[in-house]
Amino acid sequence: MIINGSPRAPKSNSKEYALIFSKYCNIDSDYYNLSNSNHQELCRRMEEYSDVLFVFPLYADSLPVGLLNILKYMEVNPPVNKPVLSVLINCGFLEYSQNEVAVRMFKLFCKQNKYIVGAVLMLGxxxxILNTPFRFVAVSAIKKLAKSIEIRMYNTVKATMPLPKILFKLAADIYWTKYGRKFGVSKKMMQTMEIESKKL
Ligand SMILES: Cc1cc2nc3c(=O)[nH]c(=O)nc-3n(C[C@H](O)[C@H](O)[C@H](O)COP(=O)(O)O)c2cc1C
Structure with a gap:
C-alpha cells in the first residue's frame, strides 16, 4: 500500500516518486492520496497489506501535518494486523541528511505504537532532481528501496544530486527567480514575509 502524504498530492513530486516505485517494485501495490477525510478508510484498508510505504515531502524539518494526523489516527485506532511501515521522504534542499529529524520522528512513532520499521529512503x-540529468540517481535509489521491501531486507537508502552546494544554490536561485517572474513576483518580493499573504 502506497500512501502519498504530500498536501499537494495530485500534482506532487511524491506522486512521481510513488509511480517510479510502483514501476520497479515486483510486488503488487495500490496507490492512495492522503486527504483530510480518508484516514479511517486508509486505516481500514491497511489491514489487508503486509507493507505500507508513506511517500511525502519534508516540511519545516518535519512531517507534513496531514501525515501527522493519520499517524495520530493510527495511534488511537490501530489496525488489527499491523503492516510494516516504510518511508520515502524527499526534501527541497541538497542534503539528504535534512530528512534525518523527520525519519527519527517516524521511527519514534513506530516504537511507541509497536509498528515494525521497514525501509527508508532519504532523498535530497x-x-x-527528476527534471535534471541526475534523474537516474533518484530512480536508482527508488529501485533499491523497492528491492529492499520486496525481499523484506529493510534498508536505509540515501541519495541526492551529485553537485557542489554552491552550484546547487546558484541553479536554484536562477530557477526560482525565473519562476517568480512568470507570476509577476520579483526576487526581492520573494524574500519578504508578505509572500505568504495575498498582499502581493
Ligand atoms: C511549507 C513547506 C516547507 C518545506 N520545508 C522544507 C524543509 O524544511 N527542508 C527542505 O529541504 N525542504 C522543504 N520544503 C521543500 C519540499 O520538501 C520539496 O519542495 C518537496 O519536493 C515537495 O514535495 P511534494 O511535491 O511531494 O509535496 C518545504 C516545502 C514547503 C511547501
Missing amino acids: SGEA
Missing part, C-alpha cells in the same frame, strides 16, 4: 534535492 527532491523538488528538482
Whole structure:
C-alpha cells in the first residue's frame, strides 16, 4: 500500500516518486492520496497489506501535518494486523541528511505504537532532481528501496544530486527567480514575509 502524504498530492513530486516505485517494485501495490477525510478508510484498508510505504515531502524539518494526523489516527485506532511501515521522504534542499529529524520522528512513532520499521529512503534535492540529468540517481535509489521491501531486507537508502552546494544554490536561485517572474513576483518580493499573504 502506497500512501502519498504530500498536501499537494495530485500534482506532487511524491506522486512521481510513488509511480517510479510502483514501476520497479515486483510486488503488487495500490496507490492512495492522503486527504483530510480518508484516514479511517486508509486505516481500514491497511489491514489487508503486509507493507505500507508513506511517500511525502519534508516540511519545516518535519512531517507534513496531514501525515501527522493519520499517524495520530493510527495511534488511537490501530489496525488489527499491523503492516510494516516504510518511508520515502524527499526534501527541497541538497542534503539528504535534512530528512534525518523527520525519519527519527517516524521511527519514534513506530516504537511507541509497536509498528515494525521497514525501509527508508532519504532523498535530497527532491523538488528538482527528476527534471535534471541526475534523474537516474533518484530512480536508482527508488529501485533499491523497492528491492529492499520486496525481499523484506529493510534498508536505509540515501541519495541526492551529485553537485557542489554552491552550484546547487546558484541553479536554484536562477530557477526560482525565473519562476517568480512568470507570476509577476520579483526576487526581492520573494524574500519578504508578505509572500505568504495575498498582499502581493
Ligand atoms: C511549507 C513547506 C516547507 C518545506 N520545508 C522544507 C524543509 O524544511 N527542508 C527542505 O529541504 N525542504 C522543504 N520544503 C521543500 C519540499 O520538501 C520539496 O519542495 C518537496 O519536493 C515537495 O514535495 P511534494 O511535491 O511531494 O509535496 C518545504 C516545502 C514547503 C511547501
